[in-house]
Amino acid sequence: MKLLITGGAGFIGSAVVRQYIAETEATVVNVDALTYAGNLDSLAEARYHPRHQFVQVDIRNRGAVENLFREYRPDAIMHLAAESHVDRSIEGPAAFVETNITGTHNLLEVARGYWSELEGKDREGFRFHHVSTDEVYGDLGPNDPAFTEETPYAPSSPYSASKAASDHLVRAWHRTYGLPVVITNCSNNYGPYQFPEKLIPLMILNALEGKPLPIYGKGENIRDWLYVDDHAYALRNVLATGQLGRTYNIGGRCEHTNLEVVHAICAILDRTVPDSAGPYERLIQFISDRPGHDLRYAIDDTRIATELGWQPKESFDSGLQKTVQWYLNNPAWVERVRSGEYCEWMRQNYTNRETNTTESKATKK
Numbered sequence: 001m002k003l004l005i006t007g008g009a010g011f012i013g014s015a016v017v018r019q020y021i022a023e024t025e026a027t028v029v030n031v032d033a034l035t036y037a038g039n040l041d042s043l044a045e046a047r048y049h050p051r052h053q054f055v056q057v058d059i060r061n062r063g064a065v066e067n068l069f070r071e072y073r074p075d076a077i078m079h080l081a082a083e084s085h086v087d088r089s090i091e092g093p094a095a096f097v098e099t100n101i102t103g104t105h106n107l108l109e110v111a112r113g114y115w116s117e118l119e120g121k122d123r124e125g126f127r128f129h130h131v132s133t134d135e136v137y138g139d140l141g142p143n144d145p146a147f148t149e150e151t152p153y154a155p156s157s158p159y160s161a162s163k164a165a166s167d168h169l170v171r172a173w174h175r176t177y178g179l180p181v182v183i184t185n186c187s188n189n190y191g192p193y194q195f196p197e198k199l200i201p202l203m204i205l206n207a208l209e210g211k212p213l214p215i216y217g218k219g220e221n222i223r224d225w226l227y228v229d230d231h232a233y234a235l236r237n238v239l240a241t242g243q244l245g246r247t248y249n250i251g252g253r254c255e256h257t258n259l260e261v262v263h264a265i266c267a268i269l270d271r272t273v274p275d276s277a278g279p280y281e282r283l284i285q286f287i288s289d290r291p292g293h294d295l296r297y298a299i300d301d302t303r304i305a306t307e308l309g310w311q312p313k314e315s316f317d318s319g320l321q322k323t324v325q326w327y328l329n330n331p332a333w334v335e336r337v338r339s340g341e342y343c344e345w346m347r348q349n350y351t352n353r354e355t356n357t358t359e360s361k362a363t364k365k
């Protein structure tokens, strides 16, 4: 099988590529624009494998996407390329509209033209797998039931609105043109090779440098945490056996408040690399909240569990331990991704935020 994977130099995409190369016979055409979030170092041993080919293409460029399909003639496409960080979408939504909506539209149109000319088994087997987020469903109250595939869309941020729009396009291309699609909506991923703008790697790296651990609001927001390799395995499963036109929610069965997550990271660091200055949680700092901050996400994974027999393998304890250890073992990767652009983002997002000292003192684990 020849797979075209977009966003394969990003956090989740690189995990998917590494798995396909290591565990299957598939050939992977890895398509990525290499934005600040893309990094060929994340491909590790897959990078120079004979079944892996990297092509630098921006999915906003329709002509370049057409050339890709003409040249590589894939059996399926798994689409992960996206602008993915909520805080960046609040600072500058245009790139989210362009990549997540227009880029997905380009892929759909080019895939439709390509698929319509396929015949027999090639046409029957072709798939367009769109990778999306649980954030399209909006947020939940503390006691609300988890998101199912039937939960109405109610995105809050420019990021989730752009992902919701792309999901709608993919569904419409299935219903109107019959394009053979599958869609997955997953919860917050964590694990090795995640760009340190996201909560877990940011906290690990700041703690190691003795910098403040910036928690938005009161740290009461709840996320469901999914280990990235569990997610990659689920994606392979859905692409291989998911029902056409169907959506599958993927979660980690692991809900925690942000404060619990940061305390858990601090506890692992206290055990692994104790700091003579004191426990790492001394660095916790509560800062002004993210505008429109979703309170809680939770996934009902009944469909993928019962129809496809998938469930997460990693517990939060074991996954977080592995993740912290990976960042400790890979300072060279960390140094390379923390370029000038990263410093600029850290300055932009964190320097003008108000620090809420009352909260810092009042809130304990």
Ligand code: NAD
Residues within 6 Å of the ligand: 006, 007, 008, 009, 010, 011, 012, 013, 031, 032, 033, 034, 035, 036, 037, 038, 039, 057, 058, 059, 060, 079, 080, 081, 082, 083, 084, 085, 099, 103, 131, 132, 133, 134, 163, 186, 187, 188, 189, 190, 195
């Ligand atoms: P990421 O930001 O780490 O990687 C995104 C990749 O897409 C990067 O390699 C980047 O270079 C590439 N890219 C960006 N714009 C592009 C463009 N115009 N053309 C080609 N490539 C481009 O993101 P991630 O965390 O790996 O997320 C992958 C997918 O999973 C995204 O679609 C995201 O919305 C979705 N998702 C992520 C999470 C999460 O917790 N990380 C949760 C739910 C869904």
Ligand code: TYD
Residues within 6 Å of the ligand: 085, 086, 087, 188, 197, 198, 199, 200, 202, 214, 215, 216, 217, 221, 222, 223, 258, 290
């Ligand atoms: P993030 O990793 O950006 O993922 P998402 O917004 O897609 O859920 O953030 C996870 C949670 O952590 C979210 O509730 C916002 C919070 N957060 C902080 O409290 N401080 C930070 O510096 C960051 C980046 C996130």
